[in-house]
Amino acid sequence: MTELAQQSCTACKPDALQVTEEQLVELMPALPDWACLSRGGELQLERVFHFKNFKQAWAFTNKVAELAESEFHHPAITLEWGKVTVTWWTHAIKGLHHNDFIMAARTDLLFDK
Numbered sequence: 001m002t003e004l005a006q007q008s009c010t011a012c013k014p015d016a017l018q019v020t021e022e023q024l025v026e027l028m029p030a031l032p033d034w035a036c037l038s039r040g041g042e043l044q045l046e047r048v049f050h051f052k053n054f055k056q057a058w059a060f061t062n063k064v065a066e067l068a069e070s071e072f073h074h075p076a077i078t079l080e081w082g083k084v085t086v087t088w089w090t091h092a093i094k095g096l097h098h099n100d101f102i103m104a105a106r107t108d109l110l111f112d113k
């Protein structure tokens, strides 16, 4: 299977299917630094990225925002001093779509460890 980060998002319609439990189990190992959380009954992928200061965190936030706009699939991003929390889920289906796994993998590539 093509690496997640090499895939592109598909247009997500309200009747799109959420990932199944089996797909979740299959996909999560590709995202070792991400947590799968349930908020308000909606599954989400979340990772906290750490930086030396606010300026570096801000620059990373901008890169994630550009990525999101390029795929027209958008995360929640919390920007703090030295820390950025990125949360991916698909609002239209109130849960996780394959797109969210692609975008989490693409987000990892933006982070210079």
Ligand SMILES: C[C@H](O)[C@H](O)[C@H]1CNC2=NC(N)=NC(=O)C2=N1
Binding pocket: 012, 072, 073, 074, 075, 088, 089, 090, 091, 092, 093
């Ligand atoms: C109108 C609707 O918000 C848009 O079609 C797009 C924008 N970006 C999006 N981003 C995410 N994460 N989920 C969506 O359902 C979504 N929908």
